[in-house]
Amino acid sequence: MNPDPKKPTQRICGQHYQTGELLSITCRDGLISQIDYLADKPEDMPLVAPGLTDLQVNGFKGIDVNHEALTVEDVDTLTQTLWSYGVTSYLPTVITNSDDRIITALRTIHKACDRFPMVQKSIAGVHLEGPFISPQEGPVGAHPKNHVTAPDWPSFERFMEASGQQIRLITLSPEWPEASDFIRRCVADGIIVSIGHTAATPEQIREAVAAGARLSTHLGNGSHQVLPRHPNYIWEQLALDELSACIIADGFHLPDSVLKVVMKVKGKHTILVSDSVGLAGCTPGSYSTHIGGDVVLTGNGKLHLAGKPNVLAGSAQPLIGGIRHLLQSQLGSLGDVWNMASVYPGELLDLPQKKGLSVGAPADLVVFKQTSDSLQLLETYKAGLRVYQCQQAEPSERT
Ligand SMILES: [Zn+2]
Structure with a gap:
């Protein structure tokens, strides 16, 4: 972690992640203010791409946003x-x-945004997954x-208030008779x-759509x-053009054949999520969790119930792990797969990040190297500030 990310970075050079052209990107006031295309192309120049947007993060590296002891400092660390x-x-x-636990978690996230400006910039909203599911x-x-429980608008209003009006995305099941009316009210409020x-x-x-x-x-x-x-409900969702699709591409949640079909059918409406849990990024081993009980995290990033290697206990890969898996499985080009985790989720939520690498877009950037079997992250910029710099000489195994 760069200990002093306060000094704005004015210029970032690298190869365009889609075209390979050498760019010099100028940042001002948190935005990309200028992009110059350079004629030279020195050997071994790193790539530059838009920062990643993850629509589903339950936790990472020991922090779990659903844990009752979550603090505002935890949200900053996450x-x-x-x-x-x-x-x-x-x-x-x-x-x-429970409503109380949901409200406590939402309040803590809201307070963290109030306290830490860079957290506020980085949290593009809250995803409420439940409790109105099957x-x-x-x-x-x-x-x-x-x-x-069944969709209930007064409960949802309380959740919304606790979040500081930050709930941007809600996952629910339309099997409840109340679902269609509830969905209409959400949509009217821009959720x-x-x-x-x-x-x-x-x-x-179809009624939900x-x-x-x-x-x-x-x-x-x-x-x-x-x-x-x-x-069945999977075919129906695949077939409805109005629906974008989030997928977990960690190599464990879906076989490559399914990933390929979803990407073919949904095209630019395919969105990668990590759905990472608190144990993601932790040292492999056996753990006891407040949701899944006794679980095992393997060396290759699979999280399963103890004694049941075929029952997954959540996703333990970062979003870039999904990108790496799709590239290794040759299911897409770097540019297309990267967009599934950056530009496309930005488009769904109508975030300024949907502009990708262009003048006027947020200066949210990632500089990295692509080797034959991995992606080595070198630097991350948020709103033009360098917030991460790789300290290792060798590629990190997990990135
Ligand atoms: Zn889920």
Whole structure:
């Protein structure tokens, strides 16, 4: 971590992550103010790309935004840790719990934004995942079933107030009779509604889209182990052009064939998320958690229940790990895959980050090297300030 990120950086050089052209990017007042294309192309010049935007972060490196002891300092530390993995904007994700616990988590995140200006800049909103999801085994996933409930506007208003009006994205299941009216009210307030942790019928999925739902949360996960081959809620969400799709591309949550199909069908409406939990980025080993019980984190970043290697206990990879997996599996070009974790989520949320590498865009930038089998992060800039600089001579295994 760069101990002194206060001094604004005026100029950043590197190869354009899509075209390979050599750029000199000038930053002023937190924005990209000028881009010059240089004729020379020195050997071994690093790449430069827009900072990553992660729509689903439950935690990282020991910090869990759903833990009852979460502090504002934890949120600051989490933000700084994410910078070191190239994430410059993110949505802390509060999952199903008692109303009091949800409100406590939302208040803490809100206070952290008030206290730390760079945290405020980096938190692009809050993702509320639950409690209005399916209670069924499978779709409910790791969410505590006893707190799952039907969509309720007065509860949601309390959540919204606790968050300081920061809830930008809500994941719910349209299987509840109240869902369509609830979705309409969210959409009227500018909140993106995402379908997830659902056991809805195809008809209910279509009704949700008609009411304004625009996203699928980790499509293909948080679902039944066995489904009717067709119709079912996965085909229906794939087929609806109105729905963008979030996917977890860590190599464990979805097989490459499914990743490929979702990317083909959804194109520029495919969004990578980490869905990382508090153990992500931690040392491999055995752990006891407040949600999943006893779990094991393997050396290659798989988090599973102790004694059940086939039952995942959350995602333990950073967002850049998903990019790396898609590149290693040859499922897309660097430019396209990087956009799935930066420009495309910016477009969905209508953030200024949707402008990518262009004049007037936020100076949220990542400088990195691409080797045959990895991505080595060198520097991260948030609003033109260098907030991370790699101190290692050798590529970090986790980035
Ligand atoms: Zn989930």
